[in-house]
Amino acid sequence: MSDTAREGDAEGSGVSEGASGRTDAHESGAERTAASDESSTDAREPPRLDGWPLVGNTVEFVRDPFGFYDRLESRGDAVRYSVAGDEFCTFFDPDYVEQILVAENERFRKAQILRDSAAGFAEQGLLLTEGEVWRDQRVRIQPAFTPEKIRGYADAMVTYADRLCDNLADGEVVDVGDAMSELTLKILAKSLFDVDVAGRRAVVREATAALNDRGDASGASAFLPDWVPTPKNRRFERAMSDFESMVDDLIAERRTGDESEYDDLLSILLDAEGPDGTTMSEAEVRDQMVTFLFAGHETTSLALTYAWHLLGRNPDELERLRAELDAELGDRRATMADLPDLPYTDRVLKETLRLYPPAYVIFREPTEDVRVGPYHVREGTNLTLPVFEIHRDDRFYDDPDEFRPDRWRDDFESELPDYAYFPFGGGPRHCIGMRFATAELRLVLATMARELAFEPTYDGDPDLTMAATLRPENPLEMRVERR
Template sequence: MSTQAPLVVGRPVLGSLQDLRDDTLGAYLRARRNHGDVVRFSAGPPGLRASLYAVFSAEGVQQILGTEASNFRKENDVYSEIRESIGNGLLTSQDTEYIRQRRMIQPLFTRRRVDAYASVVHGEAGATADRWATASGNTIDVSHEMAEFALRSVTRILFGADIDTAVDVVRRNFPVIGESVLRRGVAPIRIPRTWPTPANRRTAAAQQELYAICDRIIAERTTAEAGDADDMITLLIQARDEDGSALDPDAIRDQVLVFLLAGHETTATALAFGLHLLACHPEAQEKARAEVDSVLGGRAAGAADLDELPYLTRVFKEAMRLYPSVAIMGRRTVADTEIGGYHIPAGSDVYVSPWVTQRHPDYWENPDAFDPDRFAPELEASRPRYAWFPFGGGPRACIGQYFAMLEGVIGLATFVQRYEFGAVESEIPVELGMTLRASGPAHVRLTPRESSGAPAGEGRA
């Protein structure tokens, strides 16, 4: 017989609300340590208090994201706010609409198609490394630099060559949208968006500017001769369903905004912390560099090199284990269910956390330590499927996960080929926005490798 999940005892008036707001990740880690793999939080003032559940075991995560995914839907308040802010693209759509979108968009993310983006990624990585040659004090903030690199890469892939205006619009407005989603998504009472509060006005202005740049470029691509254009907006315009129907301009804009969010904020986090971890672990950095030098011999990294860079791939995976870009994922139950012997009522908000599960001592020895060799093939095969799930899983697994791996490995290869990195801070505090991010500067020292011979040109696809 299933029983009620153990309650995390909070404060007398607000329950766990303040703990979850002040330090969500810490609250989740303590809850697993003190109460086990399925816990219940009670949060909010009297009369508005809500219960939410968190599940930390790999088996429980598999049930939620995989085997019983249809019972765990993207219908909580955070997803509602994302829909209101950036539309109903692949990230938030459900049921037949999600299936239709995924079927139409899947051809844009085949391995062959994604491999063609390698030269764009290497070009932006090379330009980034060139710019570091004049870095003040030979020190950079990898959090800022990787956000810029990833943003320019995905924007060029989406929009084509002329990206400077689009990059500026996204850079200024996505943080406003993200702050609004987070604030409103966890608020016990949400003020209507139509009320002219300062926060609502800022959010509306940011949304309007993002929509306008996307709509303008979509309109230009729709009326232009496609020719050999292979930017992703052109490919979205050309995409057809089985009945020959196309995505309308609003639906294309929704997908573009999702790709901008998922394609730059998530990869930027993994790359930034990957470089920070290499800077803090010179032995791992040297091992990664030796592999890069051996495989590339000073030439540009390309898609065909990914399989030949297994240690660098492990570094990137380990960075995503310790610093998953999406540290918490939420769903809402349709029907009563049982997880780990505990009853979860219908209509409950249920959360899984890569941040916690990917540090779970049942799956990871010395879980807080940086050790890329955890991802040696034999060790990966010995762990449960959902002990590591930075890309989600099941029918809603991230469609762009191969692109993220390509961008991450090519980026790291280019940077370690050109520079040696030294640690400035041993620890980088983090905070939760729409994605995980450093809460302050994440500095590393640069030492150029004069003998690297690494070009800033295109990689081989």
């Protein structure tokens, strides 16, 4: 899954190469940039979805967000609408995605709607900062994600996956989402902060649930300001306050030990100096930890959960995966060095992230009036790039709803339009944890699938919720089948 970020360079992930993008992608974007510099008022605005006076399309959106997106898509490659008094525009064309995330990224920032729904969540963390503050943070944090560092995390990834296998009994029914969340949180906390979160998981789980709950698009209160004391907002405040105290304790523990013994993300946060020679403030360190604890475990946990679901539903694909693992690994533990020899494992995960991208929509907002493709788009419009819709577009994927790992054989990916597949975003703000995530997903799946699989106890595919991430609406309970 080395090329799934579409940021340009799987090896880099840094600001500089992200900012310039993969050269071919960037150059084609640059050609378009010339067009977009023409007087943007010559361009027409994207078509607008009809809505009710005052409420616009809010009711329709809240009632059935997935149906709403399908309706948008049927209207064309760019559609405007209004939800809860805010102006939105959704783009379905990969060329526009590339223009917004890569070629003209400096004309866009994270959308207001995202900042509003995340208010009170790690506002000084890498996910939400902008401009020079963001750039400086990204440069400081990047050294925790070099290929060499990721190799160093592989042992924790395999060890914790192995331990989980040992603890699962044949025939036992488990909430796979919960089991994967516990696993990925342990891996993340050990790798990046060298802490054992065993006794602290409840706090992280509650904060994650509260954040998802507040971001849940299907509840009208998602559109109320965060100061309105709805039950969701009160729950969120309580949970975030507990989460932050836990993080403060972790920082204090590190400070009482010999800090020079460590060489991980936490030591970077505490010690790395910025261009002005200063280290991060306490509040900034805390917000970065909250950001990474959330963004770094919830996403990979969902990806693994969906992979188990899909393998449970597709026994032939599970058998092919196991045949590859048996042939390459035998009884050995998987290592990073094995990953290039596990192409089918890679395809299973690529296909999983296509069908169920945990970061299912990317939000941006133009900082000035811009032209996107042929369209004039006004400053401040909330732009949504619907990863999950583009990933299932039959212009790019045959039988798009089918789980077919083998579609990723040979030259399929290089022949796809850029940004028809972008589970890790793109451009300078692509996922900083992409390499961490792809290593973790492959190592965990390779370690566990040799020993067991999960048989869904429910029918069909899971109903999904558009929360902060793309989550199953109900717990995915599956029966452990040991080999």
